[in-house]
Amino acid sequence: MHPVFYLASIGTPEGDFAVTYSDTGLCALRFPCARKRVHEGSAGLQKRQRSRDPNAWCAWPAKVRRWHAMTAEALQRALSGREPRCLPPVDLSCGTEFQQAVWRALRQIRRGDTLSYGQVACIIGRPAASRAVGSACGANPLPVLIPCHRVLGAGGRLGGFSGGLHWKRLLLQREGKTF
């Protein structure tokens, strides 16, 4: 059974986000104007369908269309600093065990809260792996929705952000944090 991905985009005031669904859930989201392709280099993508093609859109399983509607609403809410009401099922299977452990931890950080990379490392039981936590955050396939922007450097430093620090600042600002 070959993997199937469904590609779409979500328009927001900040631009168009690209999203990808697998047959088990939402699996990737890219910031507007981010050139990097999702799942590049994988053996997958045998079959893919774009929302720009209305016929392809109609051919999407109902469940995926449902997920897409949920994702669009969640993204709008998250971008305006509110907590998403609900998310579609999420497919994080592209990550290693370590990365998935980090991503799970990130999902527990509530709006308006922040942790340091070191604190996340402690939470997942690898207190010396703060640097690796940073790498795992950078590999987060669902930025914004999995709030890697809520992880800061020790001592309240802003730290990094793969998608560009302006996004991190904006997201934190929308959640009432000043940077």
Added chain:
DNA sequence: CCCTAGCGGTGCT
């Protein structure tokens, strides 16, 4: 502010 050493996961060769 800078620099350094030490750290752990990941991907490429």
Added chain:
DNA sequence: AGCACCGCTAGGG
């Protein structure tokens, strides 16, 4: 197996 990345951190100018 080795190695060069990295969204790190603590310590010392």
